[in-house]
Amino acid sequence: MNRRSFLKKALGSLLALLGLSGGTYYYAKEIEPVLLHINKNKIVSDKLSQAFTNFKIVQFSDTHIGFHYTLEQLNELVSKINGLNPDLLVFTGDLVDKPHTYHWNETIIQTLAKLHAPHGKYWIYGNHDHGGYGTEVVLEVMENAGFTLLQNSHTTIDVKGNKMVLAGIDDVMLGKPNMDTTLHQANPDLFTILLAHEPDYADTVVHYPVDVQLSGHSHGGQVRFPFIGHLYTPSYAEKYVQGKYWIGQDKLLLYVNSGIGTTRLPYRFLCKPEIHLYTLEGQR
Template sequence: MNRRTFLKKALGSLFALLGLSGGTFYYAKDVEPILLRVNKNTVESSKIAKAFDDFKIVQFSDTHIGFHYTLEQLKDLVKKINGLQPDLIVFTGDLVDEPQNFHWDDTIIHILKKLQAPKGKFWIYGNHDHGGYGTEVVLDTMEKAGFQLLQNNNVTIKEKNESIILAGIDDLMLGKPDITKTLSQANTNLFTILLAHEPDFADKAAKHPIDLQLSGHSHGGQIRFPFIGHIYSPAYAEKYVQGEYNLNGGNMQLFVNSGIGTTRLPFRFLCKPEIHVYTLKSKA
C-alpha cells in the first residue's frame, strides 16, 4: 500500500471511528484550509541588540500552489503579510506542489514581487522545490520576485550599528545540506537564525551556535484529532511537528510553521494554515 492510499484509508477510518458527519468532511476540505491564522510570537535573547527591539520577521511556508491552493489565494496572502508591516520576510520552502506539472509564467513573480520588507526577503529550498526538476525554475521565479536564496550560506542583517545573522540550509531530503558551510565566517557572538525546511534538523542545529530555527514541511500534521494529535507527518518532521520547542537547555528555540497549502490530501482538520510573526526583544 503506497502512502497516498494509506492516508486515505487511515483518514476515512478515523472519521468513521469518531462518527464525524459529511459536514465535517466539507469543513476539512473547503473551510478550514482557507482559515488563515496569524501566529504571533515574541523572541527574547540577551544576544539581541537594543537596535532590534520590536524588529518583526514574518515567516510563511509550504504554499504548495497548484494542489488546491490558487494564485488568487496567494494574492490574498501577500496582502495579509504586507498588512503586518514586517521588517523581514522569510519563506521556508515548497512553493508549488509539482514543479514538473505546473504552468510556469510570470504570474507568481508579479504576485510575490509585491511583498514588501525593508530588510529583505529570503527563502530556502523545500523538498518539493528540488523535486520534479524544479530546482532551477523555482530559483529563477524567486529571484525575479526579489527573494534572495539562502542555500548553505548566511547573511548579516543590520539595524543601525547592530547586526544579527540569518542563515539557510539546503533541503535535507533532496538537497545537499552542509551546516558547517552554512555558518562559515558567521560571527557566533551575534543572534543567529537558521532557516531549515525540515524541523527535525533541529537536533543537529542545536550542536552549533544557533539561537532560533524556523521550519515548515510538517504542515502541522495537516489532520489532527483531539487526544490523538496528528495521524501522519513526513520524514524529518516526525519528532517536531507543530509549534514551539526549546532545545539545548533552552539555548535554542525551534518554531515549526503549519504551512499555507495542503499536499497528498486536500484536507485540514484542527490544523489551520498559518503565518508566523516573530517580534525580537532584547533581554537584559
C-alpha cells in the same frame, strides 16, 4: 512502526473515515484550509541589542501552489502579509506542489514581487522545490520576485549598526545540507536565526551556535484529532510537528510552521494554515 504508533494511526484513520465522510468533510476541505491563523510570538534575547526591539519577522511556508491552492489565494496572502508591515520576510520552502507539471507564468512572479520588507526577503529550498526538476525554475521565479536564496549560506542583518545573522541550509531530504559551510565565517557571538525546511534537523543544529530555527514541512499534520493529535507527518517532521520547542536544555528555540497549502490530501482539520509573526526584543 511500534504497536503504539500503529494503534494511534489505525484509530485515527477510522475516525477520519467516519468524521470526514459526514459534515466534517465539507469543513475540512472547503472551510478550514482558508482560515488563515497569524501565530504571534515574541523572541527575547540578551544577544540582541535594543535596536532590534519591535523588529518584525514574518515567516510563511509550504504554499504548495497548484494543489488546491491558487494564485488568487496567494495574492490574498500577500496582502495579509504586507498588512503586518514586516521588517524581514522569510519563506521556508515548498512553493509549488509539482514543479514539473505546474504551468509557470509571470503572474506568480508579479504576485510574490508585491511582498515588501525593508530588510529583505529570503527563502530556502524545500523538498518539493528540488523534487520534480524544480530546482532551477523555482530559483528563477524567486529571484525575479526579489527573494534571496540562502542555500548553505548566511547573511548579516544590520539595524543602525547592530547586527544579527540570518542563515539557511539546503533541503535535508533532496539537497545537500551542510552546517559548517552555512556558518563559515559567521560571528558566533551574534544572535543567529537558521531557516531549515525540515524541523527534525534541529537535533543536528543544536550543536552549532544557532539561537532560533524556523521550519515548515510538517503542515502540522494537516489532519488532527483530540487526544490523538496528528495522523501523519513526512520524514524529518516526525519528532517536531507543530508549534514551539526548546531543544538541548533550552539552547535552541525551534518554531514549526503549519504551512499555507496542503499536499497529498486537500484537507485540514483542527490544523489551520498559518503564518508566523515574530517580534524581537533586545536586551543589551
